Amino acid sequence: MxxxxxxxxxxxxxxxxxxxxxxxxxxxxxxxxxxxxxxxxxxxxxxxxxxxxxxxxxxxxxxxxxxxxxxxxxxxxxxxxxxxxxxxxxxxxxxxxxxxxxxxxxxxxxxxxxxxxxxxxxxxxxxxxxxxxxxxxxxxxxxYKDHLTNIGNRAYYEETIFHAIEQSNRTNLGLSLMVLDINKFKPINDTYGHTKGDQVLNAFAQVLTKSIRTSDFVFRLGGDEFVVILQPSASCSVSKVQQRILQEIDKNSLLKELDFSASYGFSHWEIGTTASQLFDQADQHLYQNKALDRAQR
The missing domain is CATH 3.30.450 (Beta-Lactamase)
Structure with missing residues (x-):
């Protein structure tokens, strides 16, 4: 032609x-x-x-x-x-x-x-x-995968947060960090055994994975401690993810049966903030929320 x-x-x-x-x-x-x-x-x-x-x-x-x-x-x-x-x-x-x-x-x-x-x-x-x-x-x-939950492990988190901060420095993309842990996880292990505890960890990892976007990342740092990196992120991003997490927990039959709950803390990256400072801020917020939750019970 x-x-x-x-x-x-x-x-x-x-x-x-x-x-x-x-x-x-x-x-x-x-x-x-x-x-x-x-x-x-x-x-x-x-x-x-x-x-x-x-x-x-x-x-x-x-x-x-x-x-x-x-x-x-x-x-x-x-x-x-x-x-x-x-x-x-x-x-x-x-x-x-x-x-x-x-x-x-x-x-x-x-x-x-x-x-x-x-x-x-x-x-x-x-x-x-x-x-x-x-x-x-x-x-x-x-x-870089956690052997139990198949999500990112601590090594992958440390590499990813470094690159996320580097990217935010270049592009002004918002960056938020969520730190989460499972409430009363030890009693679950003590009452139902470690096999049930592993099932709970897996179920919560799936909940977090379903609650984030494809541009976000979820990691298990060890034990019952998890981290989520949100990028790009706006001021409302954390609350939206938290709402989706609560909805996904409610849909999960295992977690619902155990009256499962988790606490979380968050921080928003600002120019000059290091990875360790960002984590410490979110971790401190986590423990403030846990203390507030205990006081209200």
């Missing part, structure tokens, strides 16, 4: 004629494809790969607010652009294995047919490196 030439389109420092989608010819030149592959293959770290990919998209097309989400990795890059239009792409693996994840683009204006085709070509170049990076993330996550 004959292609219809459109206006000159500049990407990667060179001007190339862009054709409408009536053409099956690729829009990226061989040189551009090689440059893209070399850029993407510099690292197996998901964050670095996605940052490099976002730079390529901005160079070849235009800047977008970009978000990637999968079972073994999450990435979000905000260019502070108006998000009037959203376009999702499902990234499938070439060998028909489970889907790699979903890429979301937000912009002020809709994505054109030409831009859509360019993104599809860039995704094809991204997928092999992305597959290896996600596999690497999957293997790494085993080191």
């Amino acid at each position: 004959e292609s219809i030439p459109n206006k000159e389109y500049s990407y990667n420092g060179t001007k190339s004629p862009i054709f409408t989608v009536f053409s099956n010819e690729p829009l990226l030149s061989t040189k551009d494809k090689l440059f893209t592959l070399e850029t993407l293959q510099k690292s197996l770290d998901l964050k670095e790969i996605m940052e490099n990919f976002a730079s390529l998209v901005a160079s070849f097309i235009r800047p977008f607010n970009i978000r990637f989400q999968s079972a073994f990795g999450f990435f979000s890059l905000s260019k502070s652009l108006p998000s009037n239009f959203t376009r999702n792409f499902n990234l499938d693996s070439a060998d028909h294995s489970p889907r790699l994840g979903t890429m979301t683009y937000q912009s002020e204006t809709p994505i054109t047919a030409t831009e859509d085709k360019l993104l599809a070509e860039l995704h094809q170049l991204l997928q092999p490196t992305l597959k290896h990076a996600l596999r690497f993330s999957e293997l790494s996550s085993m080191v």
Whole structure:
């Protein structure tokens, strides 16, 4: 089919004629494809790969607010652009294995047919490196998972809160920390045994996981102590999560049967606050709430 030439389109420092989608010819030149592959293959770290990919998209097309989400990795890059239009792409693996994840683009204006085709070509170049990076993330996550509840452990928390503070420093995203522990957990163990105690820990971990967004994180630090990182976060975020936690507890038959309850404390990150200070503030708030709860009983 004959292609219809459109206006000159500049990407990667060179001007190339862009054709409408009536053409099956690729829009990226061989040189551009090689440059893209070399850029993407510099690292197996998901964050670095996605940052490099976002730079390529901005160079070849235009800047977008970009978000990637999968079972073994999450990435979000905000260019502070108006998000009037959203376009999702499902990234499938070439060998028909489970889907790699979903890429979301937000912009002020809709994505054109030409831009859509360019993104599809860039995704094809991204997928092999992305597959290896996600596999690497999957293997790494085993080191960071709590063996009982299958959520993040203390090591993963310490790494994640460091990166969350770093990101808030760069982007002014709100960041909140919730510290939670189970009320009267020792009597549960003493009365029903440690097997029942483990079931309660698992059930509460599931409650927390169901109560947060995909951009948030939940961890078990040890014993019956849990932590939730909320990012981005506004002043009302903690109360919304707390309401969802109460609703999920009420839905859980095991926890409801045991008249289960948990206490929580929270803190909001401010410029200059360290990870340990943020935790101490939330932990202090937790014990204030526990003391208040005991006084009211």
